Amino acid sequence: MNTESAQGPGLLHRSGRWCARHAWRVVALWVLALMGLGLANHTWGGSFADSFSLPGTSTQTGADLLAAHTTGSGGTASAVVLTTDEGPVTGHRAAIDSAVADLRRLPDVLSVTDPFTTPGAVSADGGSAQVTVRFDGNPASFDPSYLTGVDTAVEPLRAADVTVEYGAPLGELATPKSADRASEAIGLAVAVLVLLIGFGSIAATGLPLLTAVIGLAVSLAGLGLLAGQFGFAQAAPTLAAMMGLGVGIDYALFLATRYRALLHAGTETLEAVGRTVATSGRAVLVAAATVAMALGGLCASGVGFIGALGFAAGLSVVVAAAASVTLTPALLGLLGRRIDRFHVRRPVAEPTGESDVWHRWALRVSRRPWLFLVSGLLVLGVLAVPVASLQLGHVDAGAQSTSRTDRRAYDLITEGFGPGANGPLTVVTHLDSRHIASEGLRKDLAAALQRDLAAVPGVASVTPPVASPDHALLITTVVPTTGPQDRATADLIHTLRDETVPQALSGTGATGYLTGTTAAAQTFTDTLTAKLSLIIAVVVAAAFLLLLAVFRSPLVALKAAVLNLFSIAAAYGVVVAVFQWGWGSSLFGLGEKVPVESYVPMMMFAIVFGLSMDYEVFLLSRIRETWLQHGDNHLAVATGIAATARVITCAALIMTSVFLAFLLSTNVAVKMLALGLGVSVIIDATVVRLLLVPASMYLFGRANWWLPGWLDRLLPHLDPEGPAAGPEVLPPPSPEAGPARAPAPGHEVAAEPEPAPALDVAPARGDRR
Numbered sequence: 001m002n003t004e005s006a007q008g009p010g011l012l013h014r015s016g017r018w019c020a021r022h023a024w025r026v027v028a029l030w031v032l033a034l035m036g037l038g039l040a041n042h043t044w045g046g047s048f049a050d051s052f053s054l055p056g057t058s059t060q061t062g063a064d065l066l067a068a069h070t071t072g073s074g075g076t077a078s079a080v081v082l083t084t085d086e087g088p089v090t091g092h093r094a095a096i097d098s099a100v101a102d103l104r105r106l107p108d109v110l111s112v113t114d115p116f117t118t119p120g121a122v123s124a125d126g127g128s129a130q131v132t133v134r135f136d137g138n139p140a141s142f143d144p145s146y147l148t149g150v151d152t153a154v155e156p157l158r159a160a161d162v163t164v165e166y167g168a169p170l171g172e173l174a175t176p177k178s179a180d181r182a183s184e185a186i187g188l189a190v191a192v193l194v195l196l197i198g199f200g201s202i203a204a205t206g207l208p209l210l211t212a213v214i215g216l217a218v219s220l221a222g223l224g225l226l227a228g229q230f231g232f233a234q235a236a237p238t239l240a241a242m243m244g245l246g247v248g249i250d251y252a253l254f255l256a257t258r259y260r261a262l263l264h265a266g267t268e269t270l271e272a273v274g275r276t277v278a279t280s281g282r283a284v285l286v287a288a289a290t291v292a293m294a295l296g297g298l299c300a301s302g303v304g305f306i307g308a309l310g311f312a313a314g315l316s317v318v319v320a321a322a323a324s325v326t327l328t329p330a331l332l333g334l335l336g337r338r339i340d341r342f343h344v345r346r347p348v349a350e351p352t353g354e355s356d357v358w359h360r361w362a363l364r365v366s367r368r369p370w371l372f373l374v375s376g377l378l379v380l381g382v383l384a385v386p387v388a389s390l391q392l393g394h395v396d397a398g399a400q401s402t403s404r405t406d407r408r409a410y411d412l413i414t415e416g417f418g419p420g421a422n423g424p425l426t427v428v429t430h431l432d433s434r435h436i437a438s439e440g441l442r443k444d445l446a447a448a449l450q451r452d453l454a455a456v457p458g459v460a461s462v463t464p465p466v467a468s469p470d471h472a473l474l475i476t477t478v479v480p481t482t483g484p485q486d487r488a489t490a491d492l493i494h495t496l497r498d499e500t501v502p503q504a505l506s507g508t509g510a511t512g513y514l515t516g517t518t519a520a521a522q523t524f525t526d527t528l529t530a531k532l533s534l535i536i537a538v539v540v541a542a543a544f545l546l547l548l549a550v551f552r553s554p555l556v557a558l559k560a561a562v563l564n565l566f567s568i569a570a571a572y573g574v575v576v577a578v579f580q581w582g583w584g585s586s587l588f589g590l591g592e593k594v595p596v597e598s599y600v601p602m603m604m605f606a607i608v609f610g611l612s613m614d615y616e617v618f619l620l621s622r623i624r625e626t627w628l629q630h631g632d633n634h635l636a637v638a639t640g641i642a643a644t645a646r647v648i649t650c651a652a653l654i655m656t657s658v659f660l661a662f663l664l665s666t667n668v669a670v671k672m673l674a675l676g677l678g679v680s681v682i683i684d685a686t687v688v689r690l691l692l693v694p695a696s697m698y699l700f701g702r703a704n705w706w707l708p709g710w711l712d713r714l715l716p717h718l719d720p721e722g723p724a725a726g727p728e729v730l731p732p733p734s735p736e737a738g739p740a741r742a743p744a745p746g747h748e749v750a751a752e753p754e755p756a757p758a759l760d761v762a763p764a765r766g767d768r769r
Contacts, residue, residue, distance in 0.1 A: 009274060012325070016277025017270050019326050020333025027334075030214055030327050037221035045221075046228035047141045048236050054303075058497055059523040062428040062515030066475070069468040075110045076138045077517070079167035080131040081409040082115070082157060083416065088126030090116070095156045096129070102153035103133055108142070110134040119463055120417070120477075128416030133170070140172035140234060147173050167413070167422075168397045171406025172234065175666055183241075183665060187658035188213070191249055194653045201340045207256050207331050212248030215323035219244050219316040233305055236312040238670050242662055242677065243607065244316030246655040247291065247614065251284045251324035253654075254618060257647040259332050260339060269336045273329045281325045283621035286550050288321030290543055290617065291610030297539035298606050301531040303524070306599055310606060317610075358645035362638035362694060369695040376691035380683070383570035386577045392529055393595030394521035395668045396422060396484040401589055404666065414483070420460050423484030423518030425493065427453065427501060429465065429474040432509035436471045445508055446474055452504040453478055458492040474510075484518045485595055493522045525598035535602055539609055540565070547613070549715050551620055552707050555700055560620070563692050564612040570687075571608055571680035572601060575672055588663050588671055597669040604673060608680040615652070615684050619644050619693060633704055637697045641690075652685030 009017075019026050054060045067074035080103070082089055082096065089096065093116065103112045115121035115129040122129045139146070154164045166174060188209065195205035223232070223240055258280040262272035295317070298310030332339070365372050397410040413421050429449065435441045446465035454462045458481050465476040478496065482488040493514065501512035540561050547557035575596060577583045582593040623640030627633065659681065662674035697704050 010278055012281050013274040013278035015325070016281060016329045017274040019277075019329035020270050020273040023330040023333040026326055026330035030218070030323065034214060034218050034221065037218060037225060041221045041224040044228050045224035046226075046232075047143065048227055048232050048234045054520065054523055054527060057523050057527070058513045059515045059520045062426065062513030063520075065428050065430055065473060065513065066426070066515070069470055069472050070475070071111070071469070075134045075136045076169060077132055077134045078139055078170035079409060079413070080133060080154065080170070081128065081165045081167060081412045082131065083128040083163045083412050084161065085163075089122065089129045089162070090126060092157065092160050092162050095160045095162065096131075099154050099157050100131060103131070103150070106149050106153065108136050108139075108146075110136055120461070120479075123416035125416070128412055130413065130417070130421075135170075138169055140169040142173055144173060163412075165409035165412060166405045167409035168406040171397070171404060171409060174405050183661040183663075186661035186664075187245055187654075190657035190661070191654045194650050194657070195253070201260075203335055203339045203341065204256055204260060207328065207335070207339070208249045208252035211252040211323050211328050211331065212245055212320065214327060215248045215320045216241060216244040216316065218323075219319040222319070223312055223315060230308065231304070232308050232312055235667055235670050235673075236309055238662065238665060238667070239309060239603070239673065240312045240316040242659055242674070243291075243313045244320050246658045247288070247317050247611070248320035248323065249654050249658075250614065250651040251288070251320055252328045253651055254284060254647055255280045255324055255328045256332065256339070263337060263339070269333070273332050276332070277325055277329055279621070279625065281329075283617050284321055284324050286546070286621070287614040287617040288317055290546055290613040291317045291607075293542050293546060294539045294606045294610035294613070297535055297542060298602065300535055300538045301528065301602065303527060303531070305524075306528065306602060309599070309603060313603075313607060356642055358642040359638065361645075361690065362641045365691070365694045366634060366638065366698050369698040372691045373695035373699065376687045376695070377566065379687050380566045380570040383683075384566070384573040386573040386581065387569055389580070390572065390576050390601070391487060391580055391595045392525050392598045392601070393485050393487070393490060394518075394525065395594045395597050398422070398483060398485070399590055399592060399594045399668050401666055402591075418460055418479065418481070419483035419486075420480035420489070423480065423489060424516060425478040425480065425496065425514060425519050426516040427465075427476045427478060427496070428513045428515055429476075429505065430511045430513070431472055431474065435508070435510060442467055442471065442474065445505075445510065446476075449474065449501075449504050449512075450476060452500055453496070456492065456495060456500050458482065458488055458495075484521070487595075489518065490522050490525075493519055521598070528598050528602055532602055532605075536605060539606060543609065543613060547617075549717075550617075551624055552712065552715065553705050554711070555704055555706065556620060556697075559693075559696055559700075560613065560616045563688055563696075564609050564616070566692075567612050567680060567683050567688055568605055568608045570683055571604065571676045574679045575600070575604070575676045578675060579668075579672055588675070590668065590671075594668060597672055600669055600672045600676070604676045604680075607673075607677060611655070611677070611681060612684050612688070615648055615689055616693070618648060619689060623697070627705060633701050634698065637694050641694055648685060648689060652681050656681045656685075 063074075082092075084092065096115065100112050100114055103109060111134045113121060113130075113132040115131055118132070121131075135142075150166070150170070157164050165171070191209060192205060195208065196202070219240060220237060223237060226232070227236075255276050259272055259276040262275055263269070267275065292314045295310040295314035299307040301307065397404075397406040398414070400407040400410075402408065402411075410422055427449070429445070431442065431445075435445060446467075449465055450462050453459060453476065460479045460481045462479075463477045465474040467474055480489050480492050482492075497514040497519070501514060505512050543564075544557045544561045547560055548554060551557060578585050578588070579590070579594055580596055582590075585593065619640050622644050623636045626639040627636035630636070656678045659674050659678035663671050665671055665674065
């Protein structure tokens with residue numbers, strides 16, 4: 001007996017029928033939401049740029065002191081690099097002076113340095129020069145039209161055959177975003193192909209795509225509108241697109257598949273929609289809640305940059321789920337039984353009968369569960385081996401494509417000034433009242449500080465410390481011998497910040513701070529590394545509690561969390577091997593080995609853990625349906641695998657294609673996320689779903705569904721249809737317990753109250769179910 005027959009249709013069942021009955025109203029509401037948010041975004045929307053705020057750190061304190069005590073030292077600095085093929089740049093001094101003056105007149109510019117009066121701004125051979133422009137904001141977030149003014153200011157230089165390149169972050173403004181649009185198109189094209197091959201029906205193919213695209217457009221418009229008020233990273237819209245498109249197609253596909261199965265079983269259209277939302281819609285909401293909760297766990301990092309990325313991705317997931325349980329039922333109501341009218345081959349729904357390949361696979365796993373469990377864990381263990389050498393850092397412009405101006409500027413600086421000139425460090429010394437009042441004391445302290453800094457291994461040069469206009473600060477620049485993303489540079493930053501500067505200023509009453517873009521990036525990495533274990537604990541604990549409340553089984557919830565950790569470790573290993581070890585990195589447009597971007601592991605963990613739960617929830621929901629009907633663990637596991645195999649396989653192929661298509665992005669961090677997420681989906685859809693989940697559930701038998709009475713009373717009932725009837729709370733299996741009798745084979749599983757498919761799976765030897 002099911003809940004609806006005993007208590008009447010539940011909330012989700014009624015909402016599904018309502019959406020199908022008032023389909024045009026629902027469609028109109030989504031179209032109005034899209035148009036309204038799109039117009040608002042066009043009018044008031046903002047842009048996206050990386051901005052790190054680390055209050056309380058040495059880096060942030062130093063930057064704040066510079067802004068408070070100097071003129072033109074705040075904001076964001078970006079280099080304009082000049083070079084000539086023949087002769088020194090001094091031969092073009094008039095054109096350079098004119099360009100510097102024009103740059104100073106641009107809006108949002110705080111200051112522009114004159115390379116001929118700035119120490120170290122002209123290379124030793126005179127062939128290159130750097131003009132440092134400070135903006136009142138991050139230029140990467142400016143409107144692309146701003147670049148026209150910059151180009152106009154430097155046009156006289158280009159006319160004089162001087163090569164001009166823009167360093168980061170100004171160079172990021174000149175980077176075309178067409179690659180991300182191409183990635184989305186490729187993902188959609190692959191989705192169409194997979195759906196046509198997997199299900200045969202043109203209408204069934206178009207419905208998930210339409211739902212996902214509308215949901216994605218709404219979420220991106222809303223995100224752009226929010227960007228006008230809050231800061232979002234440059235990768236935020238790309239990450240939101242990856243997540244929204246992937247899960248949006250998956251969720252709608254899961255509902256459409258159940259609906260078609262109900263139609264094939266003879267269920268009336270409105271009733272089929274209602275039951276679809278009540279069963280598969282419930283699974284979608286649980287899956288989306290798990291993903292959103294995992295992404296929300298990023299807020300525990302305490303870093304606004306990471307929390308904003310998690311919010312952007314979570315917003316797209318929530319909108320995708322909302323579209324799936326409202327817009328999808330409306331479209332199903334409009335299509336009715338015409339969902340299979342146009343097809344490229346005989347449409348298929350869920351598998352039935354013992355001859356199905358997935359039924360035979362379930363039978364094979366049930367006979368040797370230990371073999372399949374150990375084999376799956378071994379595969380994940382091998383993939384996870386590279387994690388032991390994980391190196392976090394910030395990927396600098398030197399890893400970007402040579403088609404980008406910021407990469408060419410990076411190379412010119414390396415050639416003319418050395419690799420460390422791409423990431424200079426600034427030491428800010430806050431003086432006490434004695435040094436402020438005495439020029440002699442200031443000079444003595446400056447000389448001693450410069451001497452101590454220059455003596456540190458890994459330092460290429462140190463500029464003489466210069467006092468701020470109010471004499472409250474001493475400011476000096478330290479140029480490392482290595483590039484910003486090298487491990488040696490990270491070690492140097494730690495040495496200067498933790499040892500050299502404090503020791504040099506000990507007993508003087510002055511306080512030193514290490515700041516600058518490279519120092520900020522390293523501080524950001526250190527902060528995230530320290531917070532990673534907290535994020536993992538928060539997300540795993542929250543997911544465990546949610547699954548415990550939904551599936552009412554401590555063992556099922558614990559198993560899901562543990563297996564997902566193995567899956568994430570394997571995905572981490574692949575990312576380290578490709579990007580850090582360089583195995584095949586050239587295939588993805590990288591010409592060198594790079595560290596793993598500091599925020600990628602944290603983002604990957606939240607996203608992968610959430611997405612892993614997607615397929616886990618889809619599979620376990622179907623297993624639990626059969627368990628509640630028959631109380632037979634082996635039958636339930638086999639039914640869940642056979643009934644969800646096609647839809648999960650197709651969904652995994654689509655989501656993998658969507659993620660891997662973003663390897664075309666010019667952003668290296670996005671490439672890392674794309675590869676890691678794509679690999680994780682493959683692992684979850686194969687090793688986890690086909691080996692580890694069924695093998696472990698066969699081995700645990702009836703213990704899978706054991707729940708102590710006191711815990712059952714304590715847990716909230718999250719089932720929108722009400723508490724399900726059936727053998728939900730059971731004691732642990734006893735050795736004498738015999739197997740539950742399975743119904744006769746040959747019945748198709750559709751949805752409650754249709755009879756579950758009888759897959760006569762023999763229990764493993766020694767199993768008591």
